[in-house]
Amino acid sequence: MTPAHMEAALLLAGVLFMLGLISVLIRRNIIFMLISVEIMLNAAGLAFIVAGSKWVQPDGQVMFIFILTMAAAEVSVGLALILQIYHQLKTLDSDAANLMKG
Amino acid sequence: MENLLWLIPALPFLGALLLILFGTRLSRSLVAILGVGSVAVSAIITILLGIEFLQNRPEFYHQEVWQWFNVAGFTPSIAFHIDALSIVFVFVITFVGALIHFYATAYMADDQDYSRFFACMNLFVGSMLMLVMADNLLLLYLGWEGVGLCSYLLIGFWYKEPENGYAARKAFLITRVGDTAMAIGLFMLFQAFGTLHIQTILTEAPQAWSVGSQMAIIVALLLLGGAVGKSGQLPLQTWLPDAMAGPTPVSALIHAATMVTAGVYLIARMYVIFELAPLAQTIVAIVGAVTLLLAGFSALTQYDLKRVLAYSTISQIGYMFLALGVGAWSAGIFHFMIHGFFKALLFLCAGAIIMALHHEQDMRKMGGLRHKMPIVYWTFLIGAASLAALPLITAGFYSKDQILWYALAGENGSIWFYLAGLFGAFITSIYTFRMVFITFFGESKTHLEHPPGKVITIPLIILAILSLVGGFIELPHNFAHIILFSNLMAPVLPGIVANEVLAANEWMFQLIAAIVSLGGVFVAYLFYIKSPALLASIERSDFAMTLHRFWHSGWGFDALYDALIVRPYVFISRLNKRDFIDSFYTGLARMAEGFHVMFSETQNGVLRNYVAGIVVGAIMILTISLFL
Numbered sequence: 001m002t003p004a005h006m007e008a009a010l011l012l013a014g015v016l017f018m019l020g021l022i023s024v025l026i027r028r029n030i031i032f033m034l035i036s037v038e039i040m041l042n043a044a045g046l047a048f049i050v051a052g053s054k055w056v057q058p059d060g061q062v063m064f065i066f067i068l069t070m071a072a073a074e075v076s077v078g079l080a081l082i083l084q085i086y087h088q089l090k091t092l093d094s095d096a097a098n099l100m101k102g
Numbered sequence: 103m104e105n106l107l108w109l110i111p112a113l114p115f116l117g118a119l120l121l122i123l124f125g126t127r128l129s130r131s132l133v134a135i136l137g138v139g140s141v142a143v144s145a146i147i148t149i150l151l152g153i154e155f156l157q158n159r160p161e162f163y164h165q166e167v168w169q170w171f172n173v174a175g176f177t178p179s180i181a182f183h184i185d186a187l188s189i190v191f192v193f194v195i196t197f198v199g200a201l202i203h204f205y206a207t208a209y210m211a212d213d214q215d216y217s218r219f220f221a222c223m224n225l226f227v228g229s230m231l232m233l234v235m236a237d238n239l240l241l242l243y244l245g246w247e248g249v250g251l252c253s254y255l256l257i258g259f260w261y262k263e264p265e266n267g268y269a270a271r272k273a274f275l276i277t278r279v280g281d282t283a284m285a286i287g288l289f290m291l292f293q294a295f296g297t298l299h300i301q302t303i304l305t306e307a308p309q310a311w312s313v314g315s316q317m318a319i320i321v322a323l324l325l326l327g328g329a330v331g332k333s334g335q336l337p338l339q340t341w342l343p344d345a346m347a348g349p350t351p352v353s354a355l356i357h358a359a360t361m362v363t364a365g366v367y368l369i370a371r372m373y374v375i376f377e378l379a380p381l382a383q384t385i386v387a388i389v390g391a392v393t394l395l396l397a398g399f400s401a402l403t404q405y406d407l408k409r410v411l412a413y414s415t416i417s418q419i420g421y422m423f424l425a426l427g428v429g430a431w432s433a434g435i436f437h438f439m440i441h442g443f444f445k446a447l448l449f450l451c452a453g454a455i456i457m458a459l460h461h462e463q464d465m466r467k468m469g470g471l472r473h474k475m476p477i478v479y480w481t482f483l484i485g486a487a488s489l490a491a492l493p494l495i496t497a498g499f500y501s502k503d504q505i506l507w508y509a510l511a512g513e514n515g516s517i518w519f520y521l522a523g524l525f526g527a528f529i530t531s532i533y534t535f536r537m538v539f540i541t542f543f544g545e546s547k548t549h550l551e552h553p554p555g556k557v558i559t560i561p562l563i564i565l566a567i568l569s570l571v572g573g574f575i576e577l578p579h580n581f582a583h584i585i586l587f588s589n590l591m592a593p594v595l596p597g598i599v600a601n602e603v604l605a606a607n608e609w610m611f612q613l614i615a616a617i618v619s620l621g622g623v624f625v626a627y628l629f630y631i632k633s634p635a636l637l638a639s640i641e642r643s644d645f646a647m648t649l650h651r652f653w654h655s656g657w658g659f660d661a662l663y664d665a666l667i668v669r670p671y672v673f674i675s676r677l678n679k680r681d682f683i684d685s686f687y688t689g690l691a692r693m694a695e696g697f698h699v700m701f702s703e704t705q706n707g708v709l710r711n712y713v714a715g716i717v718v719g720a721i722m723i724l725t726i727s728l729f730l
Contacts, residue, residue, distance in 0.1 A: 024713055033709075098707030 009050045016043035107165040107182045113140045114228035125217025134207040137220030145196035183237035187594045191234040194442040201561040206351035208557035226252035239298040249361045256352040269347040276341040280331015287324030304374045322382030329365030336393040346408040350453030358445040366422045387427020391522040394420030398529035403654040428515045430508035431595035432588040437501040444488035447565035451482040454554040470546030477559045481566040488569040490531035493616035497573030511600040531622025539630040
């Protein structure tokens with residue numbers, strides 16, 4: 001991979017990460033927040049791939065597989081929690097789930 | 103016998119322990135048996151020991167029980183040292199103590215805190231014995247504080263009356279002033295000699311310090327401070343009259359016969375230090391002389407029977423201090439012993455009267471008791487005669503005459519000490535017989551409730567006999583050559599040589615003392631029996647009334663201390679009500695609380711805020727790590 005491609009790829013990863021972050025911050029629907037978190041994860045994964053190909057090491061791709069695995073586990077737990085929240089509160093609005101105040 | 107030394111203080115302690123632990127569950131008679139028995143057995147052991155001591159005349163008995171602790175070479179022991187000086191004290195404490203305990207079984211019979219009373223009394227006797235038997239000053243100090251504690255507990259025995267609690271606190275605090283001085287004195291002694299073992303200090307002090315050296319004077323004055331506090335001498339005497347709030351047997355045992363003489367014991371025990379500090383020794387004599395006069399005048403004006411006796415105690419201990427101060431060591435201890443007998447007797451008689459009159463202590467409401475309580479009358483009369491030092495027949499005459507004689511003719515004596523003592527003797531005899539005449543003569547004013555039983559009268563009779571014959575063991579030189587007591591004391595305390603010019607005319611001074619004492623009785627007779635109108639006319643004048651008020655309040659010492667110490671202290675403590683230094687720590691607590699409020703606001707349950715927080719934090723950390 002040439003340096004020019006690498007910069008563009010890292011930029012893409014950064015933009016994706018920021019998009020995900022911003023939508024976590026501004027979305028109220030919990031499902032969308034979960035999706036945004038997935039986007040951030042994938043952005044981080046992209047950065048790993050880019051770094052791996054830059055130094056010609058397999059570690060980057062190994063890390064991406066770890067991230068995928070973790071994302072799958074996280075989504076399953078997250079979806080179960082979302083189901084429970086919907087059961088309890090009859091809404092998916094994350095601001096309604098503020099019962100644990102300090 | 104030497105191996106049984108430890109039993110003497112251990113038995114009262116054991117009695118106290120058992121009574122404290124199981125007292126409330128035991129029957130009254132068992133409590134009495136435990137309480138009286140422990141002291142009585144101690145007294146029997148003491149008497150046996152004393153007989154052996156008199157036969158063999160060893161210099162001392164010594165028993166080491168165990169080593170108390172060992173810190174950097176400082177190894178005080180729980181060890182007992184009995185020589186002639188301590189054995190006199192141990193004898194008076196256990197013997198008079200046992201009689202008073204016996205008496206108290208009747209006096210306290212109706213009290214609901216029967217076992218608490220005997221527990222405290224036993225604890226007191228144990229501590230006092232430890233004080234006089236200790237072979238090192240630390241153990242002595244332990245006993246010293248122990249008797250202070252018991253004094254507090256027993257003055258405030260009837261704690262439901264707030265005044266009693268006040269009197270107890272007053273006694274505790276004022277003696278604490280003296281105790282602090284004494285503790286500092288002990289520190290200095292330890293610094294100088296590296297030990298607190300009494301005999302070692304007594305032998306090493308003359309080598310280490312020259313006569314009149316500054317160290318010796320300071321240490322002697324500090325020890326004197328402790329003695330003054332415990333013995334109710336000027337300027338720390340104000341607690342003793344108020345200490346009469348306790349039950350009468352307590353007054354008899356603690357505030358007359360034994361504890362208050364601890365100061366006398368301390369000075370006599372450490373006599374070497376005082377001989378190295380002539381200045382301090384003179385101060386001892388001055389304190390004694392001034393105290394005996396001040397307290398005598400105050401005793402003249404009191405109406406409370408027990409307060410008269412309290413002031414007379416202060417005054418008589420003043421005599422002992424005077425004797426110690428002029429170097430008549432053995433005379434001081436002799437007066438202690440005789441005083442222990444007759445003052446305990448007077449207090450126990452007063453207790454019998456108070457009990458018979460339904461806890462009435464005001465002499466003005468008594469009167470005419472002569473025929474109603476003949477035994478109490480006669481024993482009280484004997485005690486009073488001994489206190490007033492009526493010549494020839496009473497023990498008080500022989501002990502007090504010796505003090506007066508050496509106050510004049512001793513090496514350190516002076517005409518002023520003699521005159522003070524003589525005038526004090528005159529006042530003593532006036533107030534003593536004023537008490538007798540008001541209480542037992544005149545018309546009867548109250549109905550007698552309980553005539554005293556045998557338990558009350560037996561100790562009275564024994565003490566009365568001792569108050570009469572106790573003096574015959576030490577007669578003046580020109581009467582007969584009987585000096586058993588000073589012979590006993592000779593190995594322990596230095597003797598005193600009388601001025602030879604005066605000694606030729608000793609009989610004259612004895613005659614003067616006798617006349618003065620009889621003159622006091624006559625004055626009391628004149629004012630209180632023959633022509634009370636004369637007294638009344640004197641009392642009506644303005645000057646006399648002011649003087650009366652002044653003396654009645656004990657020369658205004660309470661008011662003086664109130665103005666000089668208590669009020670400024672209260673003022674300062676009020677200024678600093680919101681503790682100045684404490685505000686720093688309150689500030690710390692306030693700050694922590696503020697942060698708590700601030701941060702608990704951030705935990706508001708809104709997920710988005712948490713995320714934003716994490717992001718901001720991450721950015722900050724990244725920025726810092728980039729730039730540093």
